[in-house]
Amino acid sequence: MxxxxxxxxxxxxxxxxxxxxxxxxxxxxxxxxxxxxxxxxxxxxxxxxxxxxxNSSARALATRRTRTLGVVASSTTLYGPASTLFALEEAARAKGYTVSTVSLRRLAVETLSGALDHLSEGGVEGVIALAPQRSAVEALAELRHPFPVVAVGTGSGAEIPSVNVDQWLGGRLATRHLLAAGHRTVWHLAGPEDWQEAADRAAGWRATLEAAGVEPPMPLRGDWSPLSGYRAGQELAGWVGRGLTAVFVANDQMALGVLRALREAGVRTPQDVAVVGFDDIPESEFFAPPLTTVRQDFATVGKRSISLLLDLIEGREPSGTPGVAIEPQLVVRASTAPD
Amino acid sequence: MxxxxxxxxxxxxxxxxxxxxxxxxxxxxxxxxxxxxxxxxxxxxxxxxxxxxxNSSARALATRRTRTLGVVASSTTLYGPASTLFALEEAARAKGYTVSTVSLRRLAVETLSGALDHLSEGGVEGVIALAPQRSAVEALAELRHPFPVVAVGTGSGAEIPSVNVDQWLGGRLATRHLLAAGHRTVWHLAGPEDWQEAADRAAGWRATLEAAGVEPPMPLRGDWSPLSGYRAGQELAGWVGRGLTAVFVANDQMALGVLRALREAGVRTPQDVAVVGFDDIPESEFFAPPLTTVRQDFATVGKRSISLLLDLIEGREPSGTPGVAIEPQLVVRASTAPD
DNA sequence: CCGCGAATTGTTAGCGCTCACAATGACCTC
DNA sequence: GAGGTCATTGTGAGCGCTAACAATTCGCGG
Missing domain, CATH: 1.10.260.40 (lambda repressor-like DNA-binding domains)
Structure with missing residues (x-):
């Protein structure tokens, strides 16, 4: 009572x-x-x-442990970041940690710095940064902070500890699938220049073509949005009949725009042009036509990131397989397979 | 140095x-x-x-204020929850508060209770619950917790303080738009029974039809997923030519499934059947055809929720307009307008 | 030149908890 | 029955900060 x-x-x-x-x-x-x-x-x-x-504050003061982790992210309404965020929180909670999030509109040096300060005020013991832009990684490396930081999706070349999906392999899987289906060459609609993941997917695409002795066509570039995919799709439609029969699009949202542009131009998918996307968002199975795409295992990303961060916080030697990128998986649907 | x-x-x-x-x-x-x-x-x-x-812990101990808020949510990879989460975090940060999140797979009594405990351990001063299922609201009302809780999306009839978008009005807007376009009646694919928002949208739809003197057809029911929309769409396709010319679907993802099912059945949108969705996810502008839908203002939801919660925490009389639901907005696109 | 109020700075006592160590008591062994 | 061991419980000292109050300094009018 x-x-x-x-x-x-x-x-x-x-x-x-x-x-x-x-x-x-x-x-x-x-x-x-x-x-x-x-x-x-x-x-x-x-x-x-x-x-x-x-009382958690008193406890934290006495133990010098807040058991709180921070996450900095941007574009959190997109499927990829949202899924990663979910996986991170779940993994952290399983280890007895609470997660504080800062969602940024733009990942610039100032906003990142502000985010880290904010989290620091909140007493986090470490931070996961969903920092897919190269500039963000550089900013992170510059900034001084009193806690360890693990980056996600920065690619393995980064100066700070990171966890990654093998985007290069993803690009390879997509491209190889199209070549195997008999296409002479594969065009590419890439993501923003500054994004490491976009670069890696493009590199996988390029490498696969070159290994097959094919000169890669000039890649187009979008900003991940359906609209940018639509615009690129209009341009691509102009190349149909001149050697374009297959396109690897760097994410599903842009692929959606491409599909629409092709349809409007009277180009049939997959009969005239096959399309592969990337991410496997829940919608892509219901695109017109259902989209062949590359799926990333965000749950594993979350678990590995938290595990790595906790190793750093607790001064352990990073366990597990930190350097090894997580393998994505090709999901074949109608956009590449005339049923 | x-x-x-x-x-x-x-x-x-x-x-x-x-x-x-x-x-x-x-x-x-x-x-x-x-x-x-x-x-x-x-x-x-x-x-x-x-x-x-x-040192934030020492400060919190001395002031008895942690300046941390908690958020409990589920389905955070969906556009709506993810957008709300984003808005909440941004609004809280603007007020100098940190946000800790717990993302649940299921909103059951035990998981909710566990989430509140977890947040309590983390020292939150209050919690926002994205609890769109009726059962979740009931669970929340039962549970004892030492901090105020504000629910979002529970409908205004709830026993606990809440912030809501006027889903009923959304249903009205969608239905009225279709009737105004000359359709005799409007079918409805509703969301899950347990969701208050689904019920309110359906009620708005029903009320509009009844006000127009039309007997509402039996609504179908989905689970928000594109797949469930697809299945319902197959059923709906069977009614084309027997009075079905317009469908109001309770969210955009299901609408995507409906569109695909209709297309596969040789039913043209909007010529044969007009479709309206709900949410205005970024993809819907690029569906085939682009989807007429109802947009919710998540930023306002976030700001109001945080403001209400802070009022409760700080013992102020709730300022602003707590009881008043936020008005959604119709976005007309090709799925209802044969161009 | 004294005294008074305002501005500025210092002192002390917690906030509620954990850690290290001390104290107690029960139980055994020889 | 003395001495030792172990399990169990208590005591005291912080953790690093803020709040309340005390002390000091300064400026200025009389």
């Missing part, structure tokens, strides 16, 4: 009620072995009765 | 370097008026030099 009380009960209050010292209460809460069962039960009853909850 | 030091510098360290008391350092950091300019400058220089950062 709750008494009317202004202050929430403290450990000392509980101790008094249970007839023990505050330290014993602390032991019960901390699952210490050396507490007599009868005492433990009495303390637990007192805790229950008073509705006591341990 | 940083010396090698195991412990980060404390306020006392800074004070020593600046030749003042720790309290003066505290005053400088707290922007207290009564500090001589020369002293302030000296302190700031010392802070800079030592790379001092205030």
């Amino acid at each position: 709750n008494h009317l009380q202004l202050r929430p009960p403290t450990m000392a209050d509980v101790a008094r009620l249970a007839g023990v010292s505050h330290q014993t209460v602390s032991r019960v809460l901390g699952d210490h072995p050396n507490v007599r069962d009868e005492t433990r039960a009495r303390v637990l009853r007192a805790i229950e009765e008073m509705g006591y909850r341990r | 940083n010396h090698l030091q195991l412990r980060p510098p404390t306020m006392a360290d800074v004070a020593r370097l600046a030749g003042v008391s720790h309290q003066t350092v505290s005053r400088v950091l707290g922007d207290h008026p009564n500090v001589r300019d020369e002293t302030r400058a000296r302190v700031l220089r010392a802070i800079e030099e030592m790379g001092y950062r205030r």
